Amino acid sequence: MDKGIIKRISESAIWRSIFRTGIPDTDLKRSMFMYHNFFLHIFPVKMKRHGLKFSYTFCLGGISCLLFIILTVTGILLMFLYTPSIERAYFDMKALALVFNGKILRNLHRWSAHGMVVTVFLHMVRVFYTRSYRPPREFNWVIGIGLLILTLALSYTGYLLPWDQLAYWGITVGTTIMSYAPFVGKYIRFFMLGADEVGHEALLRFYVLHCVVLPFLTAILIAIHFWRIRKDGGISDPL
């Protein structure tokens, strides 16, 4: 028993068949660890030191991404408890108070959504003030704008789902504003609502957009956004 328990485990055949390079205590082993590990291999092995400085990024992009993940997880759980029909939507929402941790679930989703709008906006402010929108990152800035629009669209489509007075009139006012667009306004409103006024068709439409179409597009754009960061040479250089 002259070997410590950690050493015995880390030198065992089972451990070594899973973690091939051992504890990454040298530069070489750190690189090998990233290279051989499924979960780590998509990450960069190294990054610029200044990129780790909190006051440069304030982690706003990362926080936005984390909030999106929280929204996805809580959203999926909420889908188990919600029916997108005008007869049941409001009562399902109210019934969440009776479900185990249901209130926390709904509020996590609600506040994360508000938070994401704020952090995405602040992230864009940070990118703007650090001049990170400039070449070679100009295309990623455009993708970022797409993500801002999707974030707002997700918030708006989610607004109707509780089917309460606030939701009903919010969407009524919103879609009425849309109809004021010259020539095509009426068509846009009909396209959004699936009918002439906010009703069952609109709720279903918003539900599908909110739960399937928009999250799917957002996930794809987030992936491209992250991939482009690496392709464009990592985080921008300090000012």
Add this chain to the structure above:
Amino acid sequence: MNRFRIRIPDPPWFEENIGCENACPVNTRAPRYILAISQGDYDRAFLINREDNLFPAILGRICVHPCEEKCRRGLFIDSPISICSLKRASADHKGSPPPIKKVTHRREKRVAIIGAGPSGLSAAHDLARLGYEVTLYESYSIPGGMLNVGIPPYRLPREIVQEAIEEVKKIGVEMILNTPIGQELNLEELRRRYDAVYIAAGAHKAEKLGIPGEDLKGVIHGVTFMRMVNLKEDLEVRGKRVAVVGGGNTAMDASRSSLRMGAKEVMILYRRTKEEMPVDPREIEQVEEEGIQVNYLTQPIEVLSKDGVNVSGARCIKNRLGDPEKDGRRRPIPIEGSEFEIEIDFLIPAVSQSPDISFLPEEIGLEISRWDRLVVDPDTFETNIKGIFAGGDFVTGPRDVIRVIADGRKAALSIHHYLSGERLKKGEAYFTPLVNHEICPEIEKIPRQKMETIPVFERHSLEKEVELGFSKEMAQREAHRCLKCHIFTIFDRSKCILCGGCVDICPKTCFRMAELKEVEGDEKFLKLVESLYGSPFEEIKRLNIATLIIKDESRCIQCSLCAKRCPTGAITMEEYHRGSIFYR
């Protein structure tokens, strides 16, 4: 904006980047023999060594190993590979490697070599292998020069030297001992009898300290002292107090030999500090272990005598260090009023040696420099007299064994050119791709192996070797530390898609993606860029259309992660091969 200097790899670039090999005066292919040792093939390791430096067993013990100073591992990770000790291991653990091939092609010409030291022996060896009839003239009763009369046997056992001499004899070199040139036989006579003469008489003349009392009985200069010790001449040191002056190898040898011969007390007086000492730190460690007192920042200013005949003491002065001198070592400055006296029976000044040129006849008209050295062409080793060549310590003053061996071997090639008109060309270097190059993940964690020595209480004989050498296991472990700088990452530009995978994965951050405006290069680089893009360089730079992947080779540890990561197979690991620069 030009932050990076670009060089397109060419043969000299590859050679420069194998630091150890390039630093060695005979370009010993160290990574190759270390690789052989790591595979347990000691015979191959020995043969590679023998081709390059002739005497691995000797050099493995006493070489000053300039290679280790340039070892990439020593420069960037921890401490260098024990290249020198591995050389010894290759000789210690060899089985029975094939003997040196007999010379088949005999030539008519005859060459005389003055001095059977390392330089003379290596020149004789190479010339004999080229088919010349070689005769070595040695003034002492034994050949070997400083190997036998300068270095004590506890550092270099005599049978090892003898073995090397026998090998040289075996290829047909005649050795005439006890024949100093300039007495019965002189240089002119040699010139008449031989087609070429190589003078490698070494630097056996002691340099004096130039202080009062240096002629007293009991003052023996280091090189003389060591010769007397090694030739077992009458020298009564038992029970005496000895002070050795100097900080070089001769000083260490003289002090340690005195101790082994029974001196009551031995001290070293060195005018600078430990940092400036021009000896291997391992040797200083051993000196201290053996109980020799080293007085740093101390120098003698007068040798004292009570009876006017024998040494009874020395007056010394303390120094402080001043500004650095030309060689980078700080100048010692005596501190006024710090004089003190020591009681001693022997003073051994071992500060420097010089060649004894008194045997060179003036009538021949050999050119002598202001510093009493024979003037030779540094490339051909030719003197101003046709047919007379000189090299080794004789032309430069004391250096080290590997440098004089290099002189001997280069002079042999030059003499061959002089006698035959033929200029032997270097063999072409080439690369072989490695299919599965793997590196041990723990490589950076393996510590430098420490060589075992015999315990201090056993170090009372001059003959008993102190260092025991590496065991096979230790040698292999040490060899596994080698980064194998002779393996290179070779890039196929046409396959690279500039994905940056190599830049990212490299654990040592060797790679970088750069724009043209960030780099500067030579004419060759400009031409390459122009040929790739078909426009003038400035135009390409202005349009910013070229992207470069550049590599800092000096940090590479040959882990091959870049080659594995490369999605297009643009990077391959390839091993650099070349033959010995002397065996042609």
